[in-house]
Amino acid sequence: MAWPELTPAGADDRKRVVVAGAGLVGLSCALWLQRAGHEVFLADRHTPDETQAYRHSASYGNACTIAFGACLPVAMPGILGQVPGMLLDRASPLSIFWRDLPQLAPWLMSFVHASRRDQVDRIVTVLGALLRATEPGLEPLITAAGATGLLRRTGCLYLYRNETEFLQAQTGIALREREGVRMSILNAAEIQAREPHLAPLYHKGLEFLDAYSIDTPRAYALALYTLFLQQGGHFLRGEVQGATRTSEALTVLLGDRTQQADRLVIAAGAWSGRLAARVGDRVRLNTERGYHVLFPHAGTLLSAPTCYPAHGFYMTPLGEGLRVAGTVELGGLDQPARRVRTDVIARKTQTLLPDVGAATDTWLGFRPSMPDSLPVIGPSPTDPRIIHAYGHGHIGLTLSGITGRIVAHLINGQNTPIDLHPLRPNRF
Numbered sequence: 036m037a038w039p040e041l042t043p044a045g046a047d048d049r050k051r052v053v054v055a056g057a058g059l060v061g062l063s064c065a066l067w068l069q070r071a072g073h074e075v076f077l078a079d080r081h082t083p084d085e086t087q088a089y090r091h092s093a094s095y096g097n098a099c100t101i102a103f104g105a106c107l108p109v110a111m112p113g114i115l116g117q118v119p120g121m122l123l124d125r126a127s128p129l130s131i132f133w134r135d136l137p138q139l140a141p142w143l144m145s146f147v148h149a150s151r152r153d154q155v156d157r158i159v160t161v162l163g164a165l166l167r168a169t170e171p172g173l174e175p176l177i178t179a180a181g182a183t184g185l186l187r188r189t190g191c192l193y194l195y196r197n198e199t200e201f202l203q204a205q206t207g208i209a210l211r212e213r214e215g216v217r218m219s220i221l222n223a224a225e226i227q228a229r230e231p232h233l234a235p236l237y238h239k240g241l242e243f244l245d246a247y248s249i250d251t252p253r254a255y256a257l258a259l260y261t262l263f264l265q266q267g268g269h270f271l272r273g274e275v276q277g278a279t280r281t282s283e284a285l286t287v288l289l290g291d292r293t294q295q296a297d298r299l300v301i302a303a304g305a306w307s308g309r310l311a312a313r314v315g316d317r318v319r320l321n322t323e324r325g326y327h328v329l330f331p332h333a334g335t336l337l338s339a340p341t342c343y344p345a346h347g348f349y350m351t352p353l354g355e356g357l358r359v360a361g362t363v364e365l366g367g368l369d370q371p372a373r374r375v376r377t378d379v380i381a382r383k384t385q386t387l388l389p390d391v392g393a394a395t396d397t398w399l400g401f402r403p404s405m406p407d408s409l410p411v412i413g414p415s416p417t418d419p420r421i422i423h424a425y426g427h428g429h430i431g432l433t434l435s436g437i438t439g440r441i442v443a444h445l446i447n448g449q450n451t452p453i454d455l456h457p458l459r460p461n462r463f
């Protein structure tokens with residue numbers, strides 16, 4: 036997709052912009068805003084070079100894939116019938132903290148509404164357009180940050196255990212074809228030739244030809260952060276707690292400090308709902324918690340990220356080992372990690388890849404998720420100087436770059452080829 040060039044702001048239009056959140060979405064906004072000619076202040080309680088502290092960002096531990104094919108929402112037609120059985124099965128890819136159900140109810144009702152056929156059709160069109168803009172958003176940042184060496188251009192493989200599963204996947208395959216996703220179908224012999232370490236528990240495969248992975252997203256975040264500082268960016272340590280406003284300026288509140296600004300970008304991932312509420316905007320954001328398990332001696336067992344959709348996780352080969360990442364747990368931001376979830380992932384991986392060895396590390400991350408699987412990108416309905424940029428759910432690594440580019444266009448008052456109406460903060 037051809038994207039209009041950003042016209043950098045002239046000296047009179049140069050703005051002071053605070054970006055709240057140094058995950059990949061916040062970092063990408065910060066860099067695109069620098070390109071657009073602004074003075075940028077990036078705020079977070081930690082930086083990407085603080086490995087242990089950065090672990091709580093979703094950007095740290097995800098499955099590392101640039102997923103051009105991910106134009107299907109999580110809520111597909113028929114999901115309502117599947118959910119009760121999945122929730123009762125402790126080994127299924129979906130789990131919930133039952134005591135949170137009353138709090139989750141509005142999100143779940145909107146989620147069920149989003150699974151209607153007409154809604155899915157609409158959402159796929161919106162996601163398809165965003166995903167086709169992935170490269171114009173990512174590529175300039177990856178190149179400028181000197182991070183091309185982190186890319187693994189291997190494609191990505193989905194595996195189906197039997198013909199029934201493969202037939203059930205046809206609706207999704209047709210929708211992806213409609214959105215221009217390049218795929219090819221593999222039979223069992225072709226899968227075995229490609230991935231000889233996999234136990235032969237597959238029937239057919241679907242290869243996403245353009246997909247690639249980043250080894251690792253944390254290293255990419257660090258490269259972006261380094262470039263941000265080199266270009267004169269300011270880091271503000273602390274959480275943004277809100278903003279007071281006059282017609283002239285915003286005073287952004289960070290603990291006992293303040294920062295004067297012309298614009299505030301909320302890019303705080305799964306925590307953005309809390310911050311949005313503090314500036315007067317209510318958004319239907321929740322978190323789909325996900326886990327990863329690291330097998331340090333198995334980084335060469337697969338040639339590409341490989342996923343059995345029925346199990347809900349990716350097995351991604353990386354320099355540090357095989358990272359097995361995914362599943363969904365509905366349980367908010369404050370509950371501890373549950374060992375049973377990572378045990379299930381580890382056990383299933385040992386069945387799929389018998390030589391995988393022992394796991395050494397586990398991780399819990401918080402996907403920022405809207406019920407309709409669409410991100411929130413756009414100005415606040417109460418104050419256009421506040422821009423929302425979060426809610427990317429399962430594809431925030433993939434869409435981080437284009438989100439930053441859109442935010443820069445918005446702040447420069449330039450149009451983008453993407454229709455932002457479906458992404459507005461107050462759509463629910």
Ligand SMILES: Cc1cc2nc3c(=O)[nH]c(=O)nc-3n(C[C@H](O)[C@H](O)[C@H](O)COP(=O)(O)OP(=O)(O)OC[C@H]3O[C@@H](n4cnc5c(N)ncnc54)[C@H](O)[C@@H]3O)c2cc1C
Nearest residue numbers: 056058059060093094097098100275304325430431432433
């Ligand atoms: C298991 C798993 C697998 C995934 N796999 C993939 C994949 O393969 N491909 C893909 O594209 N996506 C994937 N994702 C999704 C992706 O990781 C997320 O969508 C993305 O990282 C979100 O980035 P973010 O910057 O919005 O949020 P985060 O990375 O969570 O960053 C938010 C930041 O905001 C900070 N913050 C919070 N509150 C405040 C505040 N008040 N002020 C300032 N800062 C604040 C936090 O400290 C944090 O650093 C996966 C996610 C999970 C959990």
